[in-house]
Amino acid sequence: MSYPSNTVHYLLMVAIATIVLCTITAFHWNVTGSTYVYNYAPAKKIDHQGEKFLAYLPHSGLSNQRNELENALLLASYLNRTLIVPPAFLGHIGGWQSNDHLFEYMDIMTRPRPWWNRCKDKLALADGPCHSKSRYATVPWEYLHSSIGELGIPMRSIRHVSLDKLKAMLTLSDDEIHIQHDTSLYTWFLCDIPHEECPTLDPTVFETGRRRTYDEQWNIEDLRAIEKPLIHLQGVFGTDRVGVHQKQHLELRNKIREALAYRNPTLEEVTDKIIEQLGGKHQFLSIHVRMGNRQFLKPLHKHIEEQIEFLEKAQRGPGNSTSCGDFQIYVATDAHDPRKSPELAPVFERFPCAKVLGDYKDLLPSLESDTGVTLFQPPQQSIVDFLIPVIDAMVAGHAKDFMGNPSSTYSTYIEQLQSVYKLSS
Numbered sequence: 001m002s003y004p005s006n007t008v009h010y011l012l013m014v015a016i017a018t019i020v021l022c023t024i025t026a027f028h029w030n031v032t033g034s035t036y037v038y039n040y041a042p043a044k045k046i047d048h049q050g051e052k053f054l055a056y057l058p059h060s061g062l063s064n065q066r067n068e069l070e071n072a073l074l075l076a077s078y079l080n081r082t083l084i085v086p087p088a089f090l091g092h093i094g095g096w097q098s099n100d101h102l103f104e105y106m107d108i109m110t111r112p113r114p115w116w117n118r119c120k121d122k123l124a125l126a127d128g129p130c131h132s133k134s135r136y137a138t139v140p141w142e143y144l145h146s147s148i149g150e151l152g153i154p155m156r157s158i159r160h161v162s163l164d165k166l167k168a169m170l171t172l173s174d175d176e177i178h179i180q181h182d183t184s185l186y187t188w189f190l191c192d193i194p195h196e197e198c199p200t201l202d203p204t205v206f207e208t209g210r211r212r213t214y215d216e217q218w219n220i221e222d223l224r225a226i227e228k229p230l231i232h233l234q235g236v237f238g239t240d241r242v243g244v245h246q247k248q249h250l251e252l253r254n255k256i257r258e259a260l261a262y263r264n265p266t267l268e269e270v271t272d273k274i275i276e277q278l279g280g281k282h283q284f285l286s287i288h289v290r291m292g293n294r295q296f297l298k299p300l301h302k303h304i305e306e307q308i309e310f311l312e313k314a315q316r317g318p319g320n321s322t323s324c325g326d327f328q329i330y331v332a333t334d335a336h337d338p339r340k341s342p343e344l345a346p347v348f349e350r351f352p353c354a355k356v357l358g359d360y361k362d363l364l365p366s367l368e369s370d371t372g373v374t375l376f377q378p379p380q381q382s383i384v385d386f387l388i389p390v391i392d393a394m395v396a397g398h399a400k401d402f403m404g405n406p407s408s409t410y411s412t413y414i415e416q417l418q419s420v421y422k423l424s425s
């Protein structure tokens, strides 16, 4: 029976060839993967032709990171340095850390893994970790704010936040880098007017009237005197941290805030559909109720009373179970299940028709179809959960009247969105 035996041989050879090919492919993948991660091409010293750089380390939730980016953009512009822009972190990310630990933390959070490349290959998407869920994902800021590039402030986006990698990218040696070593979350603040006019005794009262203690006062001139090609800061968080006393500085900050409104066609499309159901742009009322953090829970009851009062005043016409009155109401919140939350119960008792993002769940899956999904690192099977706070803010930002939570940076950002969106419509 030679015929079947030939077939067996033939099949055997095909099988062996397949195994060999697969092994080579896997090996090749592995090699390109690790090359991408670990080997920096040996580069000749780059002549930056006078271009200098400013870098910083992000931390804390997205609204705080956006405040950090705003401060860093102002500083880069004041110092005429190209800003090294880290990615935006969605989901859970740690807060400020002492003793330079933030460098290490950021490096670990953003270091590319060989399997990330494989996940972009649709056929391999079922592969191990590509299916796992992570607590955070990074995207380039341009994904959230597409007009950031129009600011005219030179920027270079990085995905892997690593001092070593930055040194290699810019071909800088250690003595060409000025590193700021923070000793506290609020180590320094920058005064943007001439030295002699800067506050001397109590540099802790700021334009918003709030007091905050920074350890040191810096002046633009001090920073300009630093000649090194790279100034690497650590934390830059704080609402009044980078002064805007000069008129052109205040104008620049307004421009930056405008550019840092959410702009992304896919996110806008989903938002627009929700807004349509709420009666249209600037045709509904909104409040933001922050739950997640203990810091916000204690005064919550009082805030909610104030917010109900605000809604009653802003509302015209009587409310009942099918209508809030003339305006619909949208509640932006991080409450896990808003309608079952005892804290939120007074809102829904008074305004049973008030809406939350969960009421528009069926509109969210279209976020997954965007090509932007491939920008998420680590790769995600689903990006919807990460974008819920973004959409929530975008919807609330289109309200006619809005009342947030006084100590939440997320609320502050919705107020900024509101003014930008009103201007642009």
Ligand SMILES: *[C@@H]1O[C@H](CO)[C@@H](O)[C@H](O)[C@H]1NC(C)=O
Pocket: 049, 050, 051, 052, 080
């Ligand atoms: C800003 O830096 C660039 C180099 O990146 C230089 O060409 C330019 O002259 C500088 N501008 C000022 C006002 O110093």
Ligand SMILES: *[C@@H]1O[C@H](CO)[C@@H](O)[C@H](O)[C@H]1NC(C)=O
Pocket: 317, 318, 319, 320, 321, 322, 323, 325
């Ligand atoms: C609720 O209010 C709307 C508008 O004010 C009105 O058209 C509707 O009849 C009211 N429904 C009830 C049950 O009172």
